[in-house]
Amino acid sequence: MKISPLLEGKGLISFEEITDYNLIDEKQLRLKKRKNSESVDPGVEAKKPKFLVKKNVDRKKTNKSKVKFSDEVTVGEFDKSDKQEIKIKKVKKLKNSKSKKAKKNKSHNSNSTSRLNMFKTDEDTENNFDQEDFETKMSAWFELALSKELLRGLYEKGFYQPMPIQKLVIPEAIKNRSNIIGTAQTGSGKTLAFGLPILTQLIDSANTNEFNKDTDSPAPQALILTPTRELAIQIKDHLQVCSKYKDIKIACVVGGISQLKQERLLLKNPEIIVATPGRLMQMIEEGHEYLNNIIRIKYLVIDEADRMIEKGHFSEVEKILGLVNKDDKVKTKRQNFLFSATLITKYDGDFDENKPKKEKTEAQIKREKRAKLNSLVEKIQMTKQPKFFDLTTQQVTAENLLESKIFCQLKEKDIYLYYFTCKYQGRTLVFANSIDCVRRLTNLFRLLKKTPLHLHANMDQKQRLKNLEKFNAQENSFLIASDVAARGLDIPGVKHVIHYQCPRSAEIYVHRSGRTARSTSEGLSVLLISPDEINLYRKIVKTFKKDKEIKDYPIDLDYYKSCESRVNLAKKIDELQHQLNREKNDSNWYTKNAKLMDIEIDDEILKETHVDDELVSKNRRKLSQYKQDLDRLLKQMIYPKFMSKKYLEPKNVEEILAINKSETTALNDFKNKINNKKKVKKEKI
């Protein structure tokens, strides 16, 4: 058996190791294969189970279950009664037994060859579909009981190995139809962990014509709820690509986009609806027939579940739950999935340094986790005990994420941000706490000719999507966003996440940072912390015990100084521009309204609102001068320390800039700093 690179070397467990398989089927397949020399007759194979089936064996009663529990992966059978411990399902540590591995690989191959014939389309036969390549690369998926059409889609996407959360959740969800609660780091593939089991089961029912069998009016089969529109669209696209070899219709019901268009798509009776709660509830209340039938859904997913059930945020979620839980029979049969990277990480303790510290005991933490899970189960009204998969580590943030910080004064933040975007190449995502701050930074960085993109909840939805698309498409794009972009968004190649302001909660820190270092890529997060944010910073550090992990980001002071003059000038321009606009708007407001109402303005008021023309033209001249100065500054190079001034001929500037940028990356600078510190420490010892 091949182990996912993410599992390798970490002593993590594999789901395959904890299941018992129906070996008779496997033997029969092998015998058949031998008889037919190369491949098994697809006709015969079709009558056999397509995948190895987990036997209904009570592990507790078998002697094979001498197992150890790995700290890093918790497979818990969650118990509703608060008094009982979370039952840990027995799991075996992965052993590197060669003979066992070889045996398994053999069985994979013999089994998969026969299945392969069914994956082929007519086009494949013409285009020489590489069966062997498919079989070798995809073998790790074969035991997860996925439908053949999905395997083909995954192969084309280059997803040759299931990620750990997928490896654990998928077979459990398909074979046992369990309710699932899953938590794993950001970028660890949770979407497909719930998406693939649902798609497989839908494909199976489509193949047996089971959709809407018992009723005349069609109904959605699955509902996926997400907190943001962008995330809903992303999930829809992701599932659609994976299921391209089977016509499973997926529709988005999200706000900010033409309702008419969505209604048209709903006329096609999509099996899966991915929705944000607000628009979904609105359309249901307006009496949309197909959506009203969500009371019959067979699969319910609540992504970013901790956010979705936050008090006061999503009253619509509760209304939707009220609807889907109306019919007891449907509710009992429904399969539920709850996922998030921060499902149980909330820190409710005290982070005030002046108060005595009370460390929680392991038992207390466990109790709290259980209580949180209990409340989730109750809210969703799961009738069957869920299986709980916790793949988060102590670090909580993604494994390949390097975390850093810069302590600075409030007014220095703009300079550090500019410093960063000038010094380093790579897609950069900046988070601010308020929409006003996003707007101000966008204006400022436009003046600095940094072509920033922006994203916040008060923007037109089309513009939001357009900006996200541009951020995706351009190589060194730079997006300034509010926390509407913090959760779930999967933008490839984001190299840096900068927290311009300290996030208000530790969970948001995890999600924001998780926009980089996704899947197997590396990424860097930089927290800019001003004195008034120290408490927020402490909260993050305490929640995740990260006091040693978040190191200072190294700053090149010469470079910083060059940035300072530009940013300060740009700020002056921004302020002056605002002042001029304000004055213009004020005087316009009075004269415009007076005209509209056909009244004469009192002389006194006119005097008060009168804009001093001379002052205005003086400010305009000043503004134009500042702009010219800034232009001149921006044309110069922010030269790195190691370069002498003789290189700074204007024609060489671009060239040098390119060389400079290709040599240094933010991650390398940070890693070098850490390594140098380690060296110094060693030398001292």
Ligand SMILES: Nc1ncnc2c1ncn2[C@@H]1O[C@H](COP(=O)(O)OP(=O)(O)OP(=O)(O)O)[C@@H](O)[C@H]1O
């Ligand atoms: N088996 C796989 N092999 C390779 N890449 C994968 C696999 N499964 C998912 N991915 C990719 O990994 C990335 C992260 O996946 P996904 O968006 O599902 O993460 P997530 O755990 O939901 O993250 P978040 O907590 O931020 O929402 C995506 O680009 C996805 O396409």
